[in-house]
Amino acid sequence: MNNIKENFPILNKKIDGKKVIYLDSAASSQKPYSVINDIKHTYENSYANVHRGIYKLSQIATDKYEASREKVAKFLNVKSSKEIIFTRGATEGINLIASSLADSFLSQDDEVIISTLEHHSNIVPWQIAAKKTGAKIVELKPDSNGNIFVEELIKCITKRTKIISLPHITNSIGSILPIKEICLEAKKRGIITLVDGCQAAPHVEIDINEIQPDFYVISGHKIYGPSGIGALYGNKEWLEKLSPYQTGGEMIDFVSIQKSTYANIPNKFEAGTPNIVGAIALASAIDFMNEIGINKITEHSNYLTKILYEKLKSLNYIRIVGEPERRLGIVSFLVEGSHPHDVALLLDNRGISVRAGHHCAQPAMRHFNVDTTLRVSFGVYNNEEDIDKFLINLKDIVKYLQ
Ligand SMILES: Cc1ncc(COP(=O)(O)O)c(C=O)c1O
The missing domain is CATH 3.40.640.10 (Type I PLP-dependent aspartate aminotransferase-like (Major domain))
Incomplete structure (x- = not known):
């Protein structure tokens, strides 16, 4: 899965001077050259x-x-x-x-x-x-x-x-x-x-x-x-x-x-x-x-989802929203003391696209007693490096906000 990003022109361009780390595929995925x-x-x-x-x-x-x-x-x-x-x-x-x-x-x-x-x-x-x-x-x-x-x-x-x-x-x-x-x-x-x-x-x-x-x-x-x-x-x-x-x-x-x-x-x-x-x-x-193979895609999504979940879970200022027994491709969470929109905006300033909002699921938000969450979601082009960059920047932003 290592070279898949190369198939996606938008992920190899600079937007506002930065290469985009795209973590909002649940909203819409990027498109390959083909x-x-x-x-x-x-x-x-x-x-x-x-x-x-x-x-x-x-x-x-x-x-x-x-x-x-x-x-x-x-x-x-x-x-x-x-x-x-x-x-x-x-x-x-x-x-x-x-x-x-x-x-x-x-x-x-x-x-x-x-x-x-x-x-x-x-x-x-x-x-x-x-x-x-x-x-x-x-x-x-x-x-x-x-x-x-x-x-x-x-x-x-x-x-x-x-x-x-x-x-x-x-x-x-x-x-x-x-x-x-x-x-x-x-x-x-x-x-x-x-x-x-x-x-x-x-x-x-x-x-x-x-x-x-x-x-x-x-x-x-x-x-x-x-x-x-x-x-x-x-x-x-x-x-x-x-x-x-x-x-x-x-x-x-x-x-x-x-x-x-x-x-x-x-x-x-x-x-x-x-x-x-x-x-x-x-x-x-x-x-x-x-061509990638759907089983390989499942494995990759599973791997990224697990890593992100575990890394977020280990941070004491993160509250994961929704802890289902089985999940795939998506992790929703809050940064204690910060509004999701502020965090998403600051991440965007660093070239990282994540979703903040109710995700067109207001009853779900109410179920978890929140108005909005931050949501990271994966596509085939994401890799562990994206998660690391996201977390480094998130930690930095949290320091700045708190
Ligand atoms: C679970 C689910 N259902 C339905 C939709 C609506 O899809 P579309 O906007 O492509 O019609 C979405 C889009 O985010 C979704 O995630």
């Missing part, structure tokens, strides 16, 4: 609208776009690429499912289980769905360390539970949920499952065939691809039953002025001209990850 070059290459050589033209260029663009769908299907270990919908990102994937389920499958007093540790994008869409249908949101609370156990989930399930929507890995503290067991318990009871895989896809192998969720969402920009592209896996039976989310060109079969019929999946859920180049470049991002 992805950047693919975007340029596609616009220069094979760009046209997809699924429309009879001419060569459109066919080439369509082939590349559909090849990317195949690649995403393989990446998630999904048998049929028809079960992969391109979206703008995880947010759109969750909105699509919440909205379409609310249209015809969610009724008054049905229950939707989400946890306290959700990203806002797995909370607000369900609130809208609940408001439309009279369904209720049930909060699955983690323990004080931030663990979510299957036993606790089972206690929340009632005869009215219709949907369970949970993250694979949480973005606020990096806790790993037993998502396979959760989906199994849901399946036994005929409950629909949606897994928010945004923070898992950059670090672990996603095996849909093994996890068996009904829906699984990822964002391209978190796995070294462009922003504005993501993927939703949906079980074929469900996708065929659900009503379209957005409507217009591309998603139709027959249109008259009074009524229309819809295209088959996946097109039924891809109204309008899609993010063609984004989807194509997503395949390059997946190639980039595959």
